[in-house]
Amino acid sequence: MAKKKTVYSCTECGASFPAWSGRCPSCGSWNTLTEEKVSKKSVKEQAKPSYSKPEPISKVKSTQAYDRISTGISTLDQALGGGMVAGQVILLSGEPGIGKSTLLLQVSSNIAEKNRVLYITGEESAHQVQLRAERIGALKDNLLVLSETMLEAVEEAVKTEKPDLIVLDSVQTVYSTELDSSAGSVSQVREVSSRLTELAKSLEIPLIIVGQVNKEGSIAGPKVLEHLVDTVAQFEGERGHAYRVLKIIKNRFGAAGEMAVFSMEDRGLKEVANPSSFFLAERPVGRAGSIIFPFTEGSKPVLVEVQALVSKTVYAVPQRKTQGFDINRLSIITAIIEKETGVFLKDRDIFVNVVGGITVKEPAADLPVALAILSSLKNIPLPEGMSAFGELGLTGEVRSVYYTEHRIKEAKRFGFDRIIVPASTDVEDKALIKVKNIQEAVKVIDGAVK
Numbered sequence: 001m002a003k004k005k006t007v008y009s010c011t012e013c014g015a016s017f018p019a020w021s022g023r024c025p026s027c028g029s030w031n032t033l034t035e036e037k038v039s040k041k042s043v044k045e046q047a048k049p050s051y052s053k054p055e056p057i058s059k060v061k062s063t064q065a066y067d068r069i070s071t072g073i074s075t076l077d078q079a080l081g082g083g084m085v086a087g088q089v090i091l092l093s094g095e096p097g098i099g100k101s102t103l104l105l106q107v108s109s110n111i112a113e114k115n116r117v118l119y120i121t122g123e124e125s126a127h128q129v130q131l132r133a134e135r136i137g138a139l140k141d142n143l144l145v146l147s148e149t150m151l152e153a154v155e156e157a158v159k160t161e162k163p164d165l166i167v168l169d170s171v172q173t174v175y176s177t178e179l180d181s182s183a184g185s186v187s188q189v190r191e192v193s194s195r196l197t198e199l200a201k202s203l204e205i206p207l208i209i210v211g212q213v214n215k216e217g218s219i220a221g222p223k224v225l226e227h228l229v230d231t232v233a234q235f236e237g238e239r240g241h242a243y244r245v246l247k248i249i250k251n252r253f254g255a256a257g258e259m260a261v262f263s264m265e266d267r268g269l270k271e272v273a274n275p276s277s278f279f280l281a282e283r284p285v286g287r288a289g290s291i292i293f294p295f296t297e298g299s300k301p302v303l304v305e306v307q308a309l310v311s312k313t314v315y316a317v318p319q320r321k322t323q324g325f326d327i328n329r330l331s332i333i334t335a336i337i338e339k340e341t342g343v344f345l346k347d348r349d350i351f352v353n354v355v356g357g358i359t360v361k362e363p364a365a366d367l368p369v370a371l372a373i374l375s376s377l378k379n380i381p382l383p384e385g386m387s388a389f390g391e392l393g394l395t396g397e398v399r400s401v402y403y404t405e406h407r408i409k410e411a412k413r414f415g416f417d418r419i420i421v422p423a424s425t426d427v428e429d430k431a432l433i434k435v436k437n438i439q440e441a442v443k444v445i446d447g448a449v450k
C-alpha cells in the first residue's frame with residue numbers, strides 16, 4: 001500500500017492522527033483536525049540550513065524605497081500606498097458578484113499595456129473571461145488567460161511564463177495533488193496560498209489572490225491566509241447600489257484603512273475621484289433623521305449620510321434594523337440615549353441606514369447615529385450644514401476618535417459649518433461645536449433648530 005502523504009493535526013493541542021474525525025481524540029476539541037502534508041525531505045536535505053546575512057536595521061531598504069507598479073487606477077494605487085510592490089501578495093475578498101473579477105481584469109488589462117499578465121481562472125472558463133474582457137474593453141495580447149485548478153500546473157505555468165503580474169481567481173478553486181482534501185478546504189487553501197506566495201516572492205512578481213467570503217462576510221478559509229499575505233483588501237457594496245468600496249484592511253507596504261470608491265457600470269468599474277460629492281448627491285434637504293458623518297478608517301475621509309427612522313411600533317417587541325451599521329452597536333446607543341436624555345424608545349421601531357451601501361464599523365459613527373435617531377424621534381430636521389462624529393461611552397460621554405483633523409478638513413471642504421465633535425478635540429475652528437456628552441449634543445441640536 002502506498003504510504004500516506006498526509007496526516008490530520010489538531011490546531012488546539014498539536015496531536016496528529018492518520019484519519020480525520022470531528023473531535024480530537026487527544027484533547028477533545030471539536031472540529032480542530034486539519035489535513036497536513038508529511039514532509040518528504042530526506043534527513044540530508046533537511047540538514048542544510050542557510051540564512052541571509054543579518055543587516056543593521058538602519059541599512060534595511062525602507063518601504064518608500066520600493067519601486068511601485070501602477071495598477072492603472074489612481075485611487076487604487078493611492079489606497080495601496082502608491083501602487084503594488086514586486087513580490088507583494090494581495091488578497092482580495094468580497095461577496096459573490098460584487099465585482100472582484102471585473103476589477104482584477106481591469107487592473108490586468110492596464111498592466112498588460114506594457115507588461116505581461118497571467119490571469120489564472122479556476123472559477124470561470126477562459127471563454128467566460130474573454131466575454132467579460134470584451135465587455136469592459138480588456139482584450140490585450142499581453143493578458144494571458146489560464147483556466148487551471150491544479151496547483152502544480154499553475155506553478156509550472158508561472159515559472160515558464162514569468163509574467164509581471166499573477167492573478168489567481170480564486171484560491172478556493174485550486175488544489176494541490178499532495179493533499180487528499182478537496183479544493184476550498186482549510187488545508188488546501190493554506191497550501192495553495194503559501195506555495196504561490198513563496199513562488200511570487202522568489203520570482204519577485206506581484207500576486208493578487210481572490211478569496212471568497214463565508215456566510216458571515218469574513219474571508220473563507222484559515223485565518224493564516226490573512227497573516228500570510230502582505231495586503232488584505234475587501235470589496236464591499238450593496239447589490240442594489242452601483243457603489244463599491246475597496247477597503248485596505250491590512251497592508252505591509254502602506255497604511256491600512258485606506259479606501260477607494262468605484263461605481264459599477266456597463267463597461268466595468270469606474271473610479272470615483274471625489275466620493276464625498278458622490279454620496280451627498282441625493283441627500284434630502286430639510287428632512288428629520290438625517291446627518292452627515294465624515295467616515296474614515298484611514299487618512300482619506302468620505303462624507304456619508306446617516307439616516308434614522310423612528311416610528312411607533314405595532315409589535316410587542318420593537319424592531320431594530322440597520323443597513324451598513326452594526327445592530328448590536330445600535331442597541332447600545334439606544335440604551336445610552338434612553339438613560340442619559342430621558343426619552344422613551346421602548347415603544348418605537350428604530351431603523352438606521354448608512355446611505356450608499358457603505359458599511360461603517362468605526363465607533364466614530366456613534367454620535368451621528370444617536371443624533372439622527374433623536375432628530376427623527378423629535379421630528380426636527382437638522383441644519384443642512386451640520387455634521388458630527390465621536391464615540392459614545394456607556395455613561396453618555398463623547399470620546400475622541402482617530403483622524404480628527406482629516407475629518408474636519410473634509411467636512412469643511414464641502415461647506416459644513418457646524419461640526420459636532422468630542423470636547424477633547426484640540427483643533428481650534430469656528431465651525432466646531434465641542435460636546436462633552438450626549439446631553440450637550442442634544443442641547444446643540446435643539447438650539448440649532450430654533
Ligand SMILES: Nc1ncnc2c1ncn2[C@@H]1O[C@H](COP(=O)(O)OP(=O)(O)OP(=O)(O)O)[C@@H](O)[C@H]1O
Nearest residue numbers: 094095096097098099100101102103123264265266
Ligand atoms: N452585462 C453587464 N452589464 C453591466 N454590469 C454587469 C454585466 N454583467 C455583469 N455585470 C456586473 O458585474 C457583476 C459581477 O462581477 P464579477 O463577476 O466581477 O464579480 P465577482 O466578485 O468576481 O463574483 P464571483 O464571486 O461570483 O466571482 C455583476 O453583479 C453585475 O453587477
Ligand SMILES: [Mg+2]
Nearest residue numbers: 100101123169
Ligand atoms: Mg469572479
